[in-house]
Amino acid sequence: MARRVCPSWVGYLLLNPLRRLVEDPDQVLGPLVRKGTIVLEPGCGMGFFTLPLARMVGSHGLVVAVDLQKKMLSVLRRRAEKAGLLDRIDLRLAESGTLGLKDLASKVDLVAALHVVHEVPDQAAFFSEVRETLKPEGKLLIIEPRGHVSRMQFEETVVAAEKAGFKFEASFGRVRGRSALLARM
Numbered sequence: 001m002a003r004r005v006c007p008s009w010v011g012y013l014l015l016n017p018l019r020r021l022v023e024d025p026d027q028v029l030g031p032l033v034r035k036g037t038i039v040l041e042p043g044c045g046m047g048f049f050t051l052p053l054a055r056m057v058g059s060h061g062l063v064v065a066v067d068l069q070k071k072m073l074s075v076l077r078r079r080a081e082k083a084g085l086l087d088r089i090d091l092r093l094a095e096s097g098t099l100g101l102k103d104l105a106s107k108v109d110l111v112a113a114l115h116v117v118h119e120v121p122d123q124a125a126f127f128s129e130v131r132e133t134l135k136p137e138g139k140l141l142i143i144e145p146r147g148h149v150s151r152m153q154f155e156e157t158v159v160a161a162e163k164a165g166f167k168f169e170a171s172f173g174r175v176r177g178r179s180a181l182l183a184r185m
Helices: 008-014 017-021 025-032 050-057 070-083 123-133 151-163
Strands: 038-042 062-067 089-093 108-114 134-144 166-170 178-184
Touching: 025 050, 025 108, 025 134, 038 050, 038 123, 050 062, 050 070, 062 070, 070 089, 108 123, 123 134, 123 151, 134 151, 151 166, 151 178
Parallel strands: 038 062, 038 108, 062 089, 108 134
Antiparallel strands: 134 178, 166 178
16 A cells, blocks of 8 residues: 655645544544543544534643644644634644654553544554554544455554554444544454
8 A cells, every 4th residue: 555645735725624524533533532631643634623622622621733744734833723722632743653652651541543644654653663662451433435445454553553462342433434443442
């Protein structure tokens, strides 16, 4: 599977409010997020999911939003400031080959890998790194777009996550894409 990073200009298209009609962040993530939750969102882009997550975690929670592109994070920062949510979001620029999350070891409740895993060149390393951030009872939600990821490719992704120490719990029926909810083992 060819991997490429989503160009930053596409980030503006992904913020279209009409997207909520087919993928409402509150409906998708609401059942998994409570006040005080710490969520890791790798590949956050310009924050289509990040801002709703920040509202869900409340003033005592945190969303760690990581992206490879400075442009994505700068737009997300402006949007979070405007929404009054920046204090609930930890913005991080990923480095080549790592998300740079060692300081989060066993602190994260949920990793929300939303439309991003198909862009990761080394899925085994990715899953290993995010697993280390999770609390023992932590969850990993993977959602991938059907248009970019075939059923077979998605199954290979889930197998890679399982090899990294996750256990498949369920498909996540609240989305149109391919999805899996996994637990840290």
